[in-house]
Amino acid sequence: xxxxxxxxxxxxxxxxxxARHASFKAAAGELMVTPTAIxxxxxxxxxxxxxxVLNRSPxxxxxxxxxxxxxxxxxxxxxxxxxxxxxxxxxxxxxALTLSSTISFLSQWLxxxxxxxxxxxxxxxxxxxxxxxxxxxxxxVVDVAVRYxxxxxxxxxxxxxxxxVFTVVCSPKLGVSGVDDLIRCRFIHVDGQTVPYPxxxxxxxxxxxxxxxxxxxxxxxxxxxxxxxxxAIAGQxxxxxxxxxxxxxxxxxxxxxxxATVLPGEAYHFVTGRAVERSAEVSTLREWLKTSLMTPGxxxx
Amino acid sequence: xxxxxxxxxxxxxxxxxxARHASFKAAAGELMVTPTAIxxxxxxxxxxxxxxVLNRSPxxxxxxxxxxxxxxxxxxxxxxxxxxxxxxxxxxxxxALTLSSTISFLSQWLxxxxxxxxxxxxxxxxxxxxxxxxxxxxxxVVDVAVRYxxxxxxxxxxxxxxxxVFTVVCSPKLGVSGVDDLIRCRFIHVDGQTVPYPxxxxxxxxxxxxxxxxxxxxxxxxxxxxxxxxxAIAGQxxxxxxxxxxxxxxxxxxxxxxxATVLPGEAYHFVTGRAVERSAEVSTLREWLKTSLMTPGxxxx
DNA sequence: GCTTCATGATGAATCCTCTTCATCCTCTGA
DNA sequence: TCAGAGGATGAAGAGGATTCATCATGAAGC
Numbered sequence: 001x002x003x004x005x006x007x008x009x010x011x012x013x014x015x016x017x018x019a020r021h022a023s024f025k026a027a028a029g030e031l032m033v034t035p036t037a038i039x040x041x042x043x044x045x046x047x048x049x050x051x052x053v054l055n056r057s058p059x060x061x062x063x064x065x066x067x068x069x070x071x072x073x074x075x076x077x078x079x080x081x082x083x084x085x086x087x088x089x090x091x092x093x094x095x096a097l098t099l100s101s102t103i104s105f106l107s108q109w110l111x112x113x114x115x116x117x118x119x120x121x122x123x124x125x126x127x128x129x130x131x132x133x134x135x136x137x138x139x140x141v142v143d144v145a146v147r148y149x150x151x152x153x154x155x156x157x158x159x160x161x162x163x164x165v166f167t168v169v170c171s172p173k174l175g176v177s178g179v180d181d182l183i184r185c186r187f188i189h190v191d192g193q194t195v196p197y198p199x200x201x202x203x204x205x206x207x208x209x210x211x212x213x214x215x216x217x218x219x220x221x222x223x224x225x226x227x228x229x230x231x232a233i234a235g236q237x238x239x240x241x242x243x244x245x246x247x248x249x250x251x252x253x254x255x256x257x258x259x260a261t262v263l264p265g266e267a268y269h270f271v272t273g274r275a276v277e278r279s280a281e282v283s284t285l286r287e288w289l290k291t292s293l294m295t296p297g298x299x300x301x
Numbered sequence: 302x303x304x305x306x307x308x309x310x311x312x313x314x315x316x317x318x319x320a321r322h323a324s325f326k327a328a329a330g331e332l333m334v335t336p337t338a339i340x341x342x343x344x345x346x347x348x349x350x351x352x353x354v355l356n357r358s359p360x361x362x363x364x365x366x367x368x369x370x371x372x373x374x375x376x377x378x379x380x381x382x383x384x385x386x387x388x389x390x391x392x393x394x395x396x397a398l399t400l401s402s403t404i405s406f407l408s409q410w411l412x413x414x415x416x417x418x419x420x421x422x423x424x425x426x427x428x429x430x431x432x433x434x435x436x437x438x439x440x441x442v443v444d445v446a447v448r449y450x451x452x453x454x455x456x457x458x459x460x461x462x463x464x465x466v467f468t469v470v471c472s473p474k475l476g477v478s479g480v481d482d483l484i485r486c487r488f489i490h491v492d493g494q495t496v497p498y499p500x501x502x503x504x505x506x507x508x509x510x511x512x513x514x515x516x517x518x519x520x521x522x523x524x525x526x527x528x529x530x531x532x533a534i535a536g537q538x539x540x541x542x543x544x545x546x547x548x549x550x551x552x553x554x555x556x557x558x559x560x561a562t563v564l565p566g567e568a569y570h571f572v573t574g575r576a577v578e579r580s581a582e583v584s585t586l587r588e589w590l591k592t593s594l595m596t597p598g599x600x601x602x
Numbered sequence: 603g604c605t606t607c608a609t610g611a612t613g614a615a616t617c618c619t620c621t622t623c624a625t626c627c628t629c630t631g632a
Numbered sequence: 633t634c635a636g637a638g639g640a641t642g643a644a645g646a647g648g649a650t651t652c653a654t655c656a657t658g659a660a661g662c
Contacts, residue, residue, distance in 0.1 A: 006379065007386040009310035024639060037621050039640060049389050056639065059629060066389045073385030077378035078307065084374030085308040088350050088367045103431065130404065130431060325610060338650050340611060357610065
């Protein structure tokens, strides 16, 4: 393929501003030109792409599906270049934030929202650190962490972000609609949880739901919830997983929650070392995490 | 700060082409303009930045330090936007490659070279997957993997990339120059290696080097070699680590290898599932990994 | 050592692109 | 129904990017 044809970058920039402000006029103000100029630029971009990137109704500017793809790419792309240029023009300690979280949360929740994070704290270089073990918040390597557990964390500033639950999920293709359908399902288990708090477990779930007589010994076993989710999406069976980790799959409809019974889980916490100054960016990030995690319908898909 | 002033994107694009080709003329050919136009663009960019990004001698165009920073950002940034635009213009299965590796190798070797990887396989969306456990190469989640071990891997196509050794490193500030200096050093240990092959271990090293009488029980203990390296850089002591994971720190001079004795390690392998078609991109990636890993002096810093 | 060639820098002129202006369109709210 | 806000559209003009012509520099060749 190698059709390395770049889109007109000026037009991309104009589009990015429009999408961010949801307004031609505001974007024009930012770029110090007239709204007309923006309109022409966006039109040129749309001609290049062959698709509309913005739905314009006279009082509302919205992204189309294609627009959303380009907007995220433009946020990351232009941000990367702008930050490098700023670093060159004004050398000095760049604002960087190292965020640590569990591997699952990082890959299944955080990474799909990177463009959004970059939008709310655009001047910060975000480094991500994945580890399911302890992290050293006072050692200078990691600044802030999203941890899963009971909390609070003595010696650290922590904020509770959202209460998690373990829920039963499977592919909609399986056609599971009630407890009775479980008998014909394969069970997906997640092993190797050496954590001190209750983990998603079919035996516990059955006890909770008052269900008996299921053969739980058979089924698929994974050591990571990540793979368990992948297997569930592929229609391999029913899994019990943290709801936070599957919100995107649920709102995309590639996974469904057919059963009402959920197991109580722990909560996600936002933890900072005492040493980390409570900068505006850290607060912004914390508040954004809080609201985004509490919003059930995710805007990702 | 929030000095969100973007550099002129057209000029960035011209610069990126020049840096990639190491030639104004070639860049001009690619962008279908005259070399003069490129020259003016680059000059404009340099005026904006206030720094030279290219050292021009009549027969040689090289990046300055600032140029290298911008070039990497531009590769990633423009690539991101271009790929999104291509995806919109020609919808369909995007070429994506999921690469799995150990957490340490990913963060300490692969991530610093992402811009380079994007340059050699520009049309591919690279997804990275870090895990120290097993990965399912035939399950459709991961396409290729860089694994550390004895190899070969039955059932998979594997290529040996580079032989690793465990070497003793510390900060140059410690002033260690021979075995005798070890007596006044703190030792940094990496625990929790449940791998079946020999792990870096001070006791084994002492045996190998014929050194006795050191008190190895004291010192710092980490569960991840990543943190061990960080501690060594911070001057907290001497560590035994995989040389591959510290090549950048060594060539930057923030770590030194004061002692000649090394422990034999295993090798890094490039592994693909049989299911993965041997695409040109996979071959390119494999060859690039091979040569880059064998080149001791890294071009990153 | 001089010439030749290839590459890039520089400044003025030109060309063309992007912006603007004027006008029209659509929807909202009074 | 009418005003107002926000955006679309097409022609005209300003300003910036490109080009041309010329100069500078160093490598290769005799």
